[in-house]
Amino acid sequence: MEVAFSNVLVTLLYIIPGFICCKTKIAKAEHLSTLSAILVYVCSPCMVVNSFMQIERTPRMLGQIMLFFVVSLAIQTVLTFILYGIFRKKFHDVKYRMLTVSFGLGNAGFFGIPIIKALLPGHPEVACFACVYIVGMNMLTFTIGAYCLTGDKKRMTLKKAFLNPPFISLLVALVLYAVNFSGVMPELLGGALDLLNRTTTPLCMIILGIRLASVSFKKLFTRIYVYIICACKLLIFPFACLAIVYFLPLSPVFKAAMFILGGTPCAAVMLNIAEMYDGETELAANCVLLSTLLCVFTIPILNVVSTALFA
Secondary structure (H helix, E strand, O other): HHHHHHHHHHHHHHHHHHHHHHHHHOOOOOHHHHHHHHHHHHHHHHHHHHHHHHOOOOHHHHHHHHHHHHHHHOEEEEOOHHHHHHHHHHHHOOOOOOOOHHHOOOOOOOHHHHHHHHHHHOOHHHHHHHHHHHHHHHHHHHHHHHHHHOHHOOOOOOOOHHHHHHHHHHHHHHHHHHHHHHHHHOOOHHHHHHHHHHHHHHHHHHHHHHHHHOOHHHHHHHOHHHHHHHHHHHHHHHHHHHHHHHHOOOHHHHHHHHHHHOOOOEEHHHHHHHHHHOOHHHHHHHHHHHHHHHHHHHHHHEEEEEHHOOO
């Protein structure tokens, strides 16, 4: 538990510079679109490619990664549809739409990769598991997620489900992996790629820090239903994932990764979708921020359970 708590806490500490910069007027919320663009179009692709450059090049490893993509996408889809079936008659109330879409959409990349690498050391493939988890999540985001957040079926688009940075980055990473690019990659290029990869999480947290400084603390911490949404994402969803994969003939690392990645905070892409389609941006921001802060308590719990079951 100590390892999980310390790693999550260190990751969350990156929020502080963004918070201070915003409060002291060094940075403003208007700057977030530029920072987010750098994060999504520069740092994130480097994170994906770098993850694939760190694993052994074997058919078995590639098969495990593709299997993780299929299983994680299936779990996210099934559980989201279950909530949709339960709450669709109440979709006139934004709380139920937000609960449905946030349930399966987690920050498995920017936040999840450094955490899962720390909790499952010696298994570099878990970073690739997180990368394909993100791809499946984004496919849901621009289809089911866009509809749930806006209530407009016209917002669902298969084009954006596939033509997005995570999906394209994965295709590039798979090509480079197949041709064994890591074996011939110049050391200088590899160092630059790794540096941009390491920048991803701090930049993501700094952006969240700026957002945190821009919201009302009263609204952030006093809305009971936001805590309910966070509890569903941080605890109920990962344990639902565990219940599904536990009895399947999968490796302990596979199951542990699915469990922990399922417990990552609400994905920042929820806020991006809300902003793009004029959805409930304030509620989306509150869910993302509060779940990120609360995961310092929930991820250590998940790690204890994971260690007990899969060690």
